[in-house]
Amino acid sequence: MDRSQLLRGTLDAAALAVVAEQDGYGYDVVRRLRAAGLTDVGDASVYGTLRRLYRAGALTSYVEPSDEGPHRRYYGITARGRDQLAEARTDWAEFSQALSTLLETDVEVTA
Amino acid sequence: MTTAAHVPSEVETYLARVRAALADVPADERDDLLAEVEVSLHETASETEGSVAAQLGPPEDFAAELRSAAGLHPSTTPVAAGLRETIDRLARHPRVSASLRFLRELAPIWWALRGYVAVAGLALAAGASWSISHEALPRVGNAKLGAVAILAAVAASIALGLWSRRTTQARLPVAFLNLVLLAAVIPVAVHLSHRAEPVSATRFVVQTNIIHGLAYNGAPVDNIYPYTRDGRLLHDVLLYSGAGAPLNVSTTAYDPLRRILVTKSGARIYNAFPVRYFEPGTRVVLRPNAGPKVKLPRIATPPLALPAKKHRGKAR
Numbered sequence: 001m002d003r004s005q006l007l008r009g010t011l012d013a014a015a016l017a018v019v020a021e022q023d024g025y026g027y028d029v030v031r032r033l034r035a036a037g038l039t040d041v042g043d044a045s046v047y048g049t050l051r052r053l054y055r056a057g058a059l060t061s062y063v064e065p066s067d068e069g070p071h072r073r074y075y076g077i078t079a080r081g082r083d084q085l086a087e088a089r090t091d092w093a094e095f096s097q098a099l100s101t102l103l104e105t106d107v108e109v110t111a
Numbered sequence: 112m113t114t115a116a117h118v119p120s121e122v123e124t125y126l127a128r129v130r131a132a133l134a135d136v137p138a139d140e141r142d143d144l145l146a147e148v149e150v151s152l153h154e155t156a157s158e159t160e161g162s163v164a165a166q167l168g169p170p171e172d173f174a175a176e177l178r179s180a181a182g183l184h185p186s187t188t189p190v191a192a193g194l195r196e197t198i199d200r201l202a203r204h205p206r207v208s209a210s211l212r213f214l215r216e217l218a219p220i221w222w223a224l225r226g227y228v229a230v231a232g233l234a235l236a237a238g239a240s241w242s243i244s245h246e247a248l249p250r251v252g253n254a255k256l257g258a259v260a261i262l263a264a265v266a267a268s269i270a271l272g273l274w275s276r277r278t279t280q281a282r283l284p285v286a287f288l289n290l291v292l293l294a295a296v297i298p299v300a301v302h303l304s305h306r307a308e309p310v311s312a313t314r315f316v317v318q319t320n321i322i323h324g325l326a327y328n329g330a331p332v333d334n335i336y337p338y339t340r341d342g343r344l345l346h347d348v349l350l351y352s353g354a355g356a357p358l359n360v361s362t363t364a365y366d367p368l369r370r371i372l373v374t375k376s377g378a379r380i381y382n383a384f385p386v387r388y389f390e391p392g393t394r395v396v397l398r399p400n401a402g403p404k405v406k407l408p409r410i411a412t413p414p415l416a417l418p419a420k421k422h423r424g425k426a427r
Contacts, residue, residue, distance in 0.1 A: 044173045045177075071150075
């Protein structure tokens with residue numbers, strides 16, 4: 001299965017989770033997502049997602065000067081973002097449990 | 112990570128192509144996205160051995176992914192996108208951007224002006240009366256309140272200007288407001304230019320160019336045709352003013368065709384009427400009795416009784 005397809009629907013939650021853990025700038029979030037195992041995540045997808053979440057009020061942002069290269073825009077999670085993340089957690093738990101059950105019982109068909 | 116003091120040209124090129132692919136995205140949103148991308152490109156370039164494009168894919172695909180993840184609608188028409196790109200490229204031209212910066216510095220003048228225009232324009236639209244002593248002041252109830260309204264509007268406009276510089280949300284409504292007030296400048300300016308000439312004051316015009324010689328109702332008179340009461344044209348009549356001055360009609364330039372009477376001592380006479388002109392090349396006046404087309408009145412008053420002479424005329 002194309003993992004990028006799977007990512008598409010879950011990137012919001014993944015990005016929120018990473019930022020909730022610690023504020024981060026775009027590339028930093030990409031790195032942490034990859035380190036967490038989402039190796040296929042695309043840079044552009046993450047930046048776009050962060051911007052969209054920021055516009056929706058789930059993230060705040062602030063600029064930190066950098067000695068190396070351009071200033072970095074850090075993102076932090078807002079109360080709204082936390083609500084959204086909590087909701088995503090519940091949804092994912094239910095969804096993944098349902099899917100796990102389904103796939104485990106059907107293991108011979110997929111193999 | 113190595114220090115990237117200078118921007119690698121590959122990053123610049125990549126960034127420019129992403130920017131071009133996002134030409135239709137509103138400028139501030141795109142700038143924020145690209146600022147993000149730029150940081151990433153630097154770090155990618157410094158962390159990887161190969162080219163940025165090899166790592167991130169073609170810039171157009173990168174832009175498409177960015178756009179879709181950010182939930183930005185794809186370009187509506189290629190023409191609009193091209194236009195926006197052209198405008199953006201123009202705005203980045205050093206001379207244009209210098210002018211834009213200059214205009215930006217002048218913007219507070221416009222903020223103050225548009226505050227006044229807003230009040231004056233509304234006053235015009237509402238048909239309010241205007242102060243007579245201070246012509247630029249509309250009466251909002253009275254002139255003093257008008258002045259207060261203008262000061263308040265100017266202050267509010269400057270506050271709006273400062274605020275709209277800090278935020279991008281208000282861009283569209285502020286642009287619309289500017290457009291409306293810019294259009295309102297015209298009727299307000301026309302109104303003010305009319306008021307600059309006071310309507311109630313009487314103008315006294317002092318005529319400085321005095322007509323030399325004879326004049327009638329301000330127009331020069333170059334000839335006089337005297338008729339007797341029974342309609343005969345008189346010739347060589349000498350006219351004098353009440354102060355005894357000859358009523359001379361003369362031009363500064365000598366006119367060889369004019370028949371000028373001369374005294375026995377050779378002095379020229381310029382107050383003899385009607386003035387007659389010779390036929391060119393001769394000393395002959397062709398039609399000595401020629402005169403203007405006048406309808407001579409029939410006179411009822413008896414002729415003036417003269418003491419010395421006997422008079423033949425009959426009273427009618």
